[in-house]
Amino acid sequence: xxxxxxxxxxxxxxxxxxxxxxxxxxxxxxxxxxxxxxxxxxxxxxxxxxxxxxxxxxxxxxxxxxxxxxxxxxxxxxxxxxxxxxxxxxxxxxxxxxxxxxxxxxxxxxxxxxxxxxxxxxxxxxxxxxxxxxxxxxxxxxxxxxxxxxxxxxx
Amino acid sequence: xxxxxxxxxxxxxxxxxxxxxxxxxxxxxxxxxxxxxxxxxxxxxxxxxxxxxxxxxxxxxxxxxxxxxxxxxxxxxxxxxxxxxxxxxxxxxxxxxxxxxxxxxxxxxxxxxxxxxxxxxxxxxxxxxxxxxxxxxxxxxxxxxxxxxxxxxxxxxxxxxxxxxxxxxxxxxxxxxxxxxxxxxxxxxxxxxxxxxxxxxxxxxxxxxxxxxxxxxxxxxxxxxxxxxxxxxxxxxxxxxxxxxxxxxxxxxxxxxxxxxxxxxxxxxxxxxxxxxxxxxxxxxxxxxxxxxxxxxxxxxxxxxxxxxxxxxxxxxxxxxxxxxxxxxxxxxxxxxxxxxxxxxxxxxxxxxxxxxxxxxxxxxxxxxxxxxxxxxxxxxxxxxxxxxxxxxxxxxxxxxxxxxxxxxxxxxxxxxxxxxxxxxxxxxxxxxxxxxxxxxxxxxxxxxxxxxxxxxxxxxxxxxxxxxxxxxxxxxxxxxx
Numbered sequence: 001x002x003x004x005x006x007x008x009x010x011x012x013x014x015x016x017x018x019x020x021x022x023x024x025x026x027x028x029x030x031x032x033x034x035x036x037x038x039x040x041x042x043x044x045x046x047x048x049x050x051x052x053x054x055x056x057x058x059x060x061x062x063x064x065x066x067x068x069x070x071x072x073x074x075x076x077x078x079x080x081x082x083x084x085x086x087x088x089x090x091x092x093x094x095x096x097x098x099x100x101x102x103x104x105x106x107x108x109x110x111x112x113x114x115x116x117x118x119x120x121x122x123x124x125x126x127x128x129x130x131x132x133x134x135x136x137x138x139x140x141x142x143x144x145x146x147x148x149x150x151x152x153x154x155x
Numbered sequence: 156x157x158x159x160x161x162x163x164x165x166x167x168x169x170x171x172x173x174x175x176x177x178x179x180x181x182x183x184x185x186x187x188x189x190x191x192x193x194x195x196x197x198x199x200x201x202x203x204x205x206x207x208x209x210x211x212x213x214x215x216x217x218x219x220x221x222x223x224x225x226x227x228x229x230x231x232x233x234x235x236x237x238x239x240x241x242x243x244x245x246x247x248x249x250x251x252x253x254x255x256x257x258x259x260x261x262x263x264x265x266x267x268x269x270x271x272x273x274x275x276x277x278x279x280x281x282x283x284x285x286x287x288x289x290x291x292x293x294x295x296x297x298x299x300x301x302x303x304x305x306x307x308x309x310x311x312x313x314x315x316x317x318x319x320x321x322x323x324x325x326x327x328x329x330x331x332x333x334x335x336x337x338x339x340x341x342x343x344x345x346x347x348x349x350x351x352x353x354x355x356x357x358x359x360x361x362x363x364x365x366x367x368x369x370x371x372x373x374x375x376x377x378x379x380x381x382x383x384x385x386x387x388x389x390x391x392x393x394x395x396x397x398x399x400x401x402x403x404x405x406x407x408x409x410x411x412x413x414x415x416x417x418x419x420x421x422x423x424x425x426x427x428x429x430x431x432x433x434x435x436x437x438x439x440x441x442x443x444x445x446x447x448x449x450x451x452x453x454x455x456x457x458x459x460x461x462x463x464x465x466x467x468x469x470x471x472x473x474x475x476x477x478x479x480x481x482x483x484x485x486x487x488x489x490x491x492x493x494x495x496x497x498x499x500x501x502x503x504x505x506x507x508x509x510x511x512x513x514x515x516x517x518x519x520x521x522x523x524x525x526x527x528x529x530x531x532x533x534x535x536x537x538x539x540x541x542x543x544x545x546x547x548x549x550x551x552x553x554x555x556x557x558x559x560x561x562x563x564x565x566x567x568x569x570x571x572x573x574x575x576x577x578x579x580x581x582x583x584x585x586x587x588x589x590x591x592x593x594x595x596x597x598x599x600x601x602x603x604x605x606x607x608x609x610x611x612x613x614x615x616x617x618x619x620x621x622x623x624x625x626x627x628x629x630x631x632x633x634x635x636x637x
Contacts, residue, residue, distance in 0.1 A: 019176055024163050024166050041175065048180070095159075
């Protein structure tokens, strides 16, 4: 009912500008498309329910909520390391090895790698989104890089 | 990363989910409220039903055996209610007695055979009631005042909203909460702090990570969600007698950790007042009672539990060389020199290469401590020591005075040679590429890597590392830090 909707007036643009970015981040953390979709929906729902009126950066707020939601989902299943699930979208030839290496990382390191290299955020921005200290983000990146190097050498 | 990027670029939210998002509506509050009331009503119905069921059994079996209404029903009802609410094994419930002495007295009048019969039948009801025994009593019974790592993690995970509040209030450790919640990064431990009256005051949860150090989160009891309250041990920590640690008179509370030696949280104070890591409380006039009161006040302020950890033996005595007034893992050693260590404990090889290059001076001009610099090949060491005047006031025994007089402690290490890499792999001469050094961001405007990596600062000039400095966070000496 258009006249009674309680969505913000720019809701459609907010969704379109952020949904895929959030979905990819959720996929990077959870490794499962359906759970990633659910996590994205939860994040937008929380935006409707709880977002403060004056937000400096709705995308950053959404990302933070998404990350916390993903953490809760991981916690429920106590999944520390996710193998590349069979139902993940099909990887192109040559992609699978690298994806498996990345998915073998612990979730926090995987998230740090995703946000830093794929989304292009700075470590300070990632720290703000994930609620940890910049030094923690840097150490995660460092550890992830060293592990990836080891994995690549092993291959 | 190319394959990963290519893969991720293709990932998009399915169209139907996209459509759902566009049509997403905020749930009406009234509906949520009705849901809550519905849940409450359902719980009440279940509770009333359970009570009626129990009452029916009590009347039926207790009455049939002809025991008095005051004695038998009460005694048997207690056992049942214990089974409904307590996860303790039935044997423990029976031995524990009731909270009502009159009922306990009555229970002793009940013939053993009839009590056993009724209990056995009513226990079946307990099995059918939804599980209320989520508390890990076995863990808590082992260490009454400690919070097991699992429970500490549960509190961290499930009290997210609380920590949001802590973050907004900028309380100590609030920022660490989310970092702690990543399981694989931190060893989590916790304990409960009690007042002198054995009233639970706050929860302390700590996490240790070899790369990022130790964090402590102080959580006031009032912010612990009710659903988690039962996880917290209900017995106070063992209180340590007054003792002396590094010549400071201290008092502490011991709790056992399941994964580490006994831990001791210590507050320290002496005749001049009470001193904590960051705050000094000076009750005037000073009395033991005032000191105790100040400790309790400080506990309530959440900033008083000193981050002093030490290992103690089974009797509560501090084991030698285990006291860490400063959490040394928080400090980054350079050139293998431990910050906070007495200078004379450095290796003879290193000591032979160090020559005094400055000081001693009272840099702060307060007459408390003196700074001294030493230069070696590619490095500089700054030490601090207390003045004799301060030591005379601070030392509790002549032996302590003799031991500490003139004793210097490493306060800072500066590296100007590429021979000494930092634990992160930084070296003097390393090139900084696009504001990053080996992936670490350079703090803009300050030209060094500082607070984010604890006490380590990496100075950069013209795109290259020129020196690195690791600094001790401060050493408590008697009544002040130097």
